[in-house]
Amino acid sequence: MAAYAFATVGNILALTGDVDMFQTEQTFSGGVFHHSIPNGRAGADIIVTPVELLARTQGDGSKLFSLKLSECQLELGGASGRMVFCRNTDSSLTIFCEERGFPAALSSASFGALDDRFRELRSLQRSQNSRQWFWVSISLLLIAVVCAGLYFGTLAAAQVAVRSLPISVDEKIGQMASVSMAPGIPLAEQHSATVLVRDIVEHLRPYSAIPDMDFRVVVIQDEQVNAFALPGGRIYVYTGLIRHAENAEQVAGVLAHEMAHATLRHGLQKVSQSLGIVVAMQFMVGDVGGLIAFGSQVAQESVLTSYSRAAETEADLEGARMLHTAGIDPAAMGEFFEIMKHEHEELPAILSWISTHPQHDDRISEIRRFRDSLPAAQYRPLQLSLDDAKRDIGQQ
Amino acid sequence: MKTEIRNRPAFANLLVEMQPGDRFVAEAGAMASMSSGVTLSTRWNGGFLNAVLRRIFAGETLFMNEYLAETAGHVVLTQPLPGDMIEMPLRGNTMYLQPGAFIAAEPGIQLGVSWAGIKSLISGEGLFRLKVSGQGRVWFGAYGAIFSREIQGELIVDSGHLVAYEPTVGIRPGLAGGIFSSFFGGEGVVIRVSGQGRIYMQSRSFNGLAAWVNSHL
């Protein structure tokens, strides 16, 4: 055995760095195909010697098979792609093994005689693999395209469906949201602040896109500078917003923007988008229980009060149009944004409206551009004062 | 331990007649009836991690039931889908089973999860497979009839019909026809099986059942 070791030193070094040179016989676990074995196959311990491959089947009736290395016809394959098959000349006996050290052991035992064949098989496998991966990538791409198509298809269909739904659907969603969101303590209906906001909304109502929408005003005793509209026309205004406004026109600017969200049905669109995602996920994943739970959670928190940038711009422009036709200068809207921007540094925590309505400079300039494009009009100041409301808020 | 697969092929069930001291493991939930002299203990087969992996990736239940005969008796095992069962003797060789196919094995059999790879996933056969190896008999089931084929060269099998295969055969995804007919002609992805070794196929596919049920909902 020592003689073999010396004779193969050069080859071993050339092939792998970690073959134990003093162990010329190595044992691996693999298997044998041969007709003499019941069922034609069995697992086997494989011994690689410099002359032959020996395979001893395991268990009862253990048999020993021998295959001369000089006769060995190599193949590479199997489920892993690493299975090495050695067949005799008439293919009646096959010894196979996928252990990592097996190819190196075969190579060194055969003094490198099998190396060329190994190289050939590996390069064949590589080219097959890359071809395979090419097709796999193409298929995955196709699947992705189909999924994306379905996703955007559902979204578009949802948008169309939303427009055909009656306003009562918006009202129902708004009613559910008002219960689940429980925004805080409302001021009394007769409170001067509630009366003021209601007067402004009623002033704007005839000029909104849906004048018979069920606009309802709730003023919340809260120092946050915040206002939002729920689907169906419920409008919430926080006392902090009234306190920071300089005049009724600025409040009207915010209210016009929020009323526009309701008449443009942004809330319903948002819900339908989430539903579109659910439907698409259902198609792709098959199970959406967790996603629905997550989605309903989100719906309670912010889905209905924070909109996309496009929706915000849309609400700005529709709000500006409403103000303009109501005889109020749309510039008031921009003014209020300016105030909020300037106070942002001092009162970051309470400026909730900013968190859902960012990008002030863009929005202010957008409103200004829109205002300039409108036909010249004689704007009249609102005959409403914030003084009573501000005083009564302070006393609470 | 004498066994018999009865009511083949549509509603196959496995009758195991046990002598005192006989034992075997089976998929939890497979037992339909058993004698009072047989004790049943539930354990992680192959350790906790392996059991969890098998549960998550190979669709098998988290636990294995081990049946031990204290006096002579019998156990009857069934499978959830109507179909055939087959007994496969292992002599130190290895077999890969599709998720959910495994029913029972003799004590000399080791069960493990093995990574089947992206190609297997695309072939519709899952990312993981159950690996059974060792000495003894393994029973597995299928949806519909089971037939086996000794592979020499290449064979094309419809996706979802491959139940078990040896590690000596390679499987890779292929398209039934061109891209267009594959996606719109209903055959879609097929499996190209190549090499030397035995594969087991089922005559029906679960995907086919799911599609049929979906179309009737």
Ligand SMILES: [Zn+2]
């Ligand atoms: Zn807004």
